[in-house]
Amino acid sequence: MNSRAIAKTRRREVAPEAAGRPARLLEWYDRHRRRLPWRPPAGECADPYSVWLSEIMLQQTGVKTVGPYFEKFLARWPDIAALGSASLDEVLRMWAGLGYYSRARNLHACAVKVLRDHGGAFPDTEQGLQSLPGIGPYTAAAISAIAFGRRTMPVDGNIERVVSRLFAVEEPLPQAKPLIQQLAATLLGANEMEARGGGEESRVGDENSRAGDSAQALMDLGSSICTPKKPACALCPLNDDCAARVRGDQESFPRKAPKKAGALRRGAAFVVLRGDRLLVRTRPEKGLLGGMTEVPGSDWRAAQDDKTALKQAPELKGIARWHRKAGVVTHVFTHFPLELAVYTAHAPARARAPAGMRWVPVATLDDEALPNVMRKVIAHGLGDRSPHADRNHRGGARSGVRS
DNA sequence: TATCCGTGGTA
DNA sequence: TTACCAAGGAT
Numbered sequence: 001m002n003s004r005a006i007a008k009t010r011r012r013e014v015a016p017e018a019a020g021r022p023a024r025l026l027e028w029y030d031r032h033r034r035r036l037p038w039r040p041p042a043g044e045c046a047d048p049y050s051v052w053l054s055e056i057m058l059q060q061t062g063v064k065t066v067g068p069y070f071e072k073f074l075a076r077w078p079d080i081a082a083l084g085s086a087s088l089d090e091v092l093r094m095w096a097g098l099g100y101y102s103r104a105r106n107l108h109a110c111a112v113k114v115l116r117d118h119g120g121a122f123p124d125t126e127q128g129l130q131s132l133p134g135i136g137p138y139t140a141a142a143i144s145a146i147a148f149g150r151r152t153m154p155v156d157g158n159i160e161r162v163v164s165r166l167f168a169v170e171e172p173l174p175q176a177k178p179l180i181q182q183l184a185a186t187l188l189g190a191n192e193m194e195a196r197g198g199g200e201e202s203r204v205g206d207e208n209s210r211a212g213d214s215a216q217a218l219m220d221l222g223s224s225i226c227t228p229k230k231p232a233c234a235l236c237p238l239n240d241d242c243a244a245r246v247r248g249d250q251e252s253f254p255r256k257a258p259k260k261a262g263a264l265r266r267g268a269a270f271v272v273l274r275g276d277r278l279l280v281r282t283r284p285e286k287g288l289l290g291g292m293t294e295v296p297g298s299d300w301r302a303a304q305d306d307k308t309a310l311k312q313a314p315e316l317k318g319i320a321r322w323h324r325k326a327g328v329v330t331h332v333f334t335h336f337p338l339e340l341a342v343y344t345a346h347a348p349a350r351a352r353a354p355a356g357m358r359w360v361p362v363a364t365l366d367d368e369a370l371p372n373v374m375r376k377v378i379a380h381g382l383g384d385r386s387p388h389a390d391r392n393h394r395g396g397a398r399s400g401v402r403s
Numbered sequence: 404t405a406t407c408c409g410t411g412g413t414a
Numbered sequence: 415t416t417a418c419c420a421a422g423g424a425t
Binding site: 100 | 419
């Protein structure tokens with residue numbers, strides 16, 4: 001018996017409902033798939049560049065947030081050659097506000113590498129894709145399935161949740177990842193060539209499947225029906241044989257090990273004006289907010305007081321009169337909360353910028369690669385009078401200012 | 404393996 | 415308000 005015959009035999013041995021899952025999933029997807037900027041009309045394969053760009057932006061970032069950035073990037077750089085020819089600085093400026101800035105650096109590095117090493121065409125295998133900057137196991141599988149039709153199942157946070165519920169996976173994340181990956185793969189439809197009887201050229205694990213649709217179906221399902229809280233199980237195409245639903249504790253999946261919170265860090269930031277120009281510098285390439293623009297300031301340490309922080313401005317010694325703005329700017333990063341005291345000062349008309357710093361017109365701050373925490377600092381330092389004030393101002397602590 | 408990377412939405 | 419979550423990757 002050859003391997004294909006064995007695979008078919010095994011498929012018949014599974015329970016009828018379970019065997020029907022891939023088909024039910026795709027039928028649901030064909031009726032309810034979301035229309036998204038990076039998705040072509042049903043039945044068409046998306047181009048690898050669009051798939052790649054959207055997948056990088058969507059890493060740990062919501063669909064709604066990504067939309068405008070994707071459109072903006074695609075309009076500015078319609079293909080890999082255009083993006084690979086752009087400067088890293090311009091890419092970072094366009095990325096500003098989207099977060100996880102190493103993604104932008106890797107995006108640019110990846111475009112350059114695809115042009116230089118692959119003649120401008122993305123590799124069409126998972127292994128080849130994973131060798132590129134910013135592309136890990138998930139993204140390689142996603143591009144492979146969605147853009148190239150390879151029969152593979154990318155597993156993201158949505159799919160982890162759907163699958164852990166469907167099979168009532170008791171093992172907590174992240175230990176359960178390999179098991180969930182294996183279970184998720186059972187939701188892939190049969191290779192179409194094989195399902196039709198196939199020719200010798202059809203191989204399991206190769207193209208001609210709707211793997212991309214199966215994966216996106218699970219993602220849509222996870223985001224609209226199998227939600228973290230109060231899942232709408234009545235609308236789910238897989239509700240018949242969902243193990244967690246049978247038990248009635250859907251929301252308790254996926255199991256997760258508790259995580260600890262980071263300690264509060266404090267520091268000072270200096271908003272120095274020379275006429276209508278602001279003193280800024282560029283952060284180091286690596287690490288937190290790498291390569292982004294900031295105003296000078298102290299480092300950020302646990303439980304640091306203002307006076308200690310103020311002493312960390314030796315470059316700014318020439319400035320005589322500091323004014324300490326009331327309140328502090330607050331910001332919460334993934335792994336620690338931050339409080340920044342803001343000091344303002346005015347420099348003489350012809351004052352030179354200290355080494356490594358530069359004066360930029362306040363009017364063109366939108367062109368800088370400014371992370372949100374710096375937008376908050378500048379808005380606070382300027383007294384919220386500029387058009388660059390915190391765009392999320394709704395009052396309360398989330399406005400970024402607290403007394 | 405655990406930690407480090409932003410930001411916005413949600414209940 | 416707080417805590418969690420979101421189409422993860424690099425080290």
